[in-house]
Ligand SMILES: [Fe+2]
């Protein structure tokens with residue numbers, strides 16, 4: 398998908414992709430980034446996104462892990478530089494650090510390509526949050542289910558999600574919401590089993606989505 402007309406119509410995506418390929422030296426992480434982007438583009442068609450929304454989602458996908466793998470000292474330096482405002486909860490759930498830092502890198506270092514919606518989706522891609530947009534939700538789920546994810550639980554979630562989307566008469570937006578709740582539950586159970594903290598944004602996200610689908 399990444400060499401199709403879509404790229405040709407949006408040259409900024411190629412520029413950002415080239416820059417990301419320079420910044421993400423780990424080939425596995427770069428392949429994951431491209432796989433998230435491909436999954437986002439697939440879902441963008443299924444969910445009927447406009448060309449503008451598709452470009453926003455693709456930019457969010459390409460940039461979402463730009464800060465992954467940085468050291469705590471590097472995160473602290475970025476916090477000072479961009480006033481990220483990391484909390485104690487963020488440091489207790491270190492996976493959140495790259496999401497919040499990535500949103501600021503997207504905002505300040507890719508400012509000619511990004512906007513608030515894109516940065517918000519990047520910020521929320523690990524835990525979700527309240528008031529998630531469709532772009533945020535599609536990035537969140539794509540990050541978990543993209544086909545290069547090796548964990549069986551991710552593969553099973555991907556298969557169930559795509560089969561529910563295709564079911565006759567499916568309310569695809571409800572399928573998206575219930576699948577996100579399933580992912581949030583799986584993630585919090587996994588963190589608790591391994592004795593790690595569950596970030597409060599994850600619970601906020603679940604409460605928010607539950608309220609909207611009830
Ligand atoms: Fe990430």
Ligand SMILES: [Fe+2]
Nearest residue numbers: 429461462540
């Ligand atoms: Fe990711």
